[in-house]
Amino acid sequence: MEPVQHDAGIVATGLARAFGAVQAVKQIDFAARPGEVTALIGPNGSGKTTLLLMLASLLKPDAGTVHVGGVNLGDDPRAARPLIGWMPDTLGVWETLTAREILISIGRLYGMDKATSAARADDLLQLVKLADLAAQPSRVLSRGQQQRLSLARALMNDPSILLLDEPASGLDPGARIDLRNLLRKFAGEGRTVVVSSHVLSELDEIADAAVFVAAGRTVRNQTVKEADAQKRRYSVRGLDHEALLDGLTAQGVPYTVPAGQRRAEALVDVATEAQAADVLRLLVEHGVSITAFAPTVGALEETYMSSVYDHESGGSATNPEETEK
Template sequence: MTNEHGGIVVEGVARSFGSVQAVRDIDFEAPPGEVTALIGPNGSGKTTLLLMLASLLAPDSGTVRVAGFDPVTQPAEVRTRVGWMPDTLGVWDSLTVLEVLKTVGALYGMKAAECALRADELLVAVNLTEFGQQPARVLSRGQQQRLSLARALIHDPEVLLLDEPASGLDPGSRVELRSLLRTLAAEGKTVVVSSHVLSELDEIADRAVFVSRGESVKSQTLDEAGNQTRRYYVQAQPMAALAEALGRYGVRFEVRGDSRREEFLVQLGSTAEASWLLRTLVMGDVVVTAFAPAGGALEETYMSLDTDRR
């Protein structure tokens, strides 16, 4: 029986390895046409959850639906629809980059001609065309990551599971990855990204699910994340004038920085409040030289959850 809504729906999932409870109770939803970020520290259960979504691990309890199918009872249906990019890529050292992609395509039942055409397209998409005839062993860590992404996309899956996809990528490749994932989501694919690079996820994701100690602790859209209480760094010339103005407007601040530069950290309830403060400072003849969030929207949520746990 399929779920007409597609995407991914996880309810009350748990999974143990002997006495270690890797996943205790996770609820997770990733709709089609969006990028969903899976955020949490090492050991929080992110990779275990992704393995269950990819039908490579069975949950001890709870329900999982991927593109409407159960990975436990319908693994073949799930695997044909899922592209899986693990956090570490094993390569067939003796095969060329093109042969790696063609081999993976064949494993998915693709015809040789279709597979060759698709492989060429993907090498362009991940900027590896010049390495097509090179053995996979010559690739750098970042190039291996790009090959791993191409492998995950070879059969044009409707669901994409990416575990730390930006690991090892240079800044230019990260920008290309971000653009590619946004394009895939716009095509209607379900994209799940697990990453530690929260600033990157602000630019990629539409929503986020936060996990800690094997449990899902919060879910929010990027719009919700952007409109929460956030910390801002403010600098002015001179800083004394800024301190006087903030005191006059009743805005509390902490002094931060080092011997090279001093800055004030203020906590503001919304983007509207931040806009009001900046406008008010400038109209009050305070020479503002810097005014920016102290971290990304998702990082702000992550830090507040971390504080709550303590």
Template sequence: MAIRQDAAGHPAQPVSGNSGSITATAVSRSFGRVHAVEHMDFHAPAGKVTALIGPNGAGKTTLLLMLASLLAPDSGTISVGGLDPVHHRAEVRSRIGWMPDTLGVWESLTAREILTQMARFYRLPSAGIGQRVSMMLDRVRLSDLADQPARVLSRGQQQRLSLGRALIHDPSVLLLDEPASGLDPGSRVELRTMLRQLAAAGKAVVVSSHVLSELDEIADGAVFVNQGRTVRQQTTEEAAASGRRYAVSATDSEALAAKLTELGLAFRVEDGRRPAFSLLLLNDDDAARLLRDLVLAGVGVSSFAPASGALEETYMNLEGERR
């Protein structure tokens, strides 16, 4: 029986049940004296959407570039379905779809030409490239603009083209850096739906974004990073179980404050266009119970809603601990 090899001639490791997962263990990368990533750990399982969350300068993009095999770590290991990008670069890259935060090169080419060239780079069968490109243009809603140069596309349209470019070869791992940037509200909803569908199809989807409210609707779990290190990994359910902050306002603020005090709940007043009382509740049952108690007490509640998502609450708590 012939032994399968990658492009460099190394024996390709067998693909197991985690063929779509991607893992980084204790990876580090420096640029001169700047330690962008230090002993960072990361895992994104197949069939799930994993959020990568952290402030600017936390090392997120550097980590994504290493995961995409576009940047080699100084130390530590990366595994894509059991394969090491250092020894199996060609096969690893065939499994990864990379969407940077900007479209980048080839702005003089049309959307169709860009996707066609990417399909050739990934050595898709020539006979099927035209059909694959047309299908992908339709999927990212660019069929009407297929023969327009990329430079005339809006920021949101370029983002959709970048997503199509990342998906053209049907990768098992998808790495997305700020994919919702520039998208209109309708396109954001479409993106959320598409990413959930891709995860349901068994792909490992990694999303780095500063829009944490979007990630609450998409992600199954999150890896939080700061100052080049991993500071927490948790599922969305674990984040929700830690509680989140609610904003409550009423027609009579004094009556609301009195009832919250009577119930023994700590709160603070948030200034804004409509002043609201902010308080931390552990779960949906506590929220439902509080709303019932306020209504039964005759408090004229005018708004009652989460002030933050579960992942945003974790992020803010971590920021508070750091400071």
């Protein structure tokens, strides 16, 4: 990835943060560009939320620098806060206030007059499809509804930089699609959007780039285009298991068979999509009846398993029960 300029989006270098004896973040470099959705990916305990809190100016790093919209947070965090929209993984506060009152209060804290704050709140409640629940106290909202309210709260100051921690948590399938469309819309408007999530299939659909972290360190930076072009494992299914395996063998295609698999399935590793297309063509030409042919996991999950999982486990992500042919 090309370096991101300090006056654009987010640039964090050499970040470290400890809580007593626990070193939550050891050495993280992070960059996110305006006009893009950047995914922050890592296992539980990898330092993602601590990193987001530092990017949001809510937690001071022990070491390293953070520039947000050209502002050095170490010099003047208050100057950056009007630029930032922060969505934590839980709503967290003001359970007795209604959804509309929460948003109006946030607007007032940002210096809006009452009328402007109320109008902005109403617009955002419409945007996140909570207008019918505007007068309900937040404590009666479902987990998914609270997540949508939390997103609206993060948007009250019309930020140019959005930091979202597990925004899809608790959302039903329809709301997930709405969220995906909104985040792509925000990026299209030139905002810098950072999303931390364990739902990698969702990130495949919305992200332009990804930063992978593990054990408090940056493991890899990757664009989604690069992820799509990497070596992938494909699942091949056919009507007849023996015919499928005979076809792969005859065409010289190495494969593995998942242990205990009852379906006519084999796994093949391909370097490119063009090679995947060649494998499928060869099997069809050999007379194998193929019923399914697709990557076993998404592009970002492939990177996660090969980079982050191996980094954490110190081993291979390959299933040892697979039989290689």
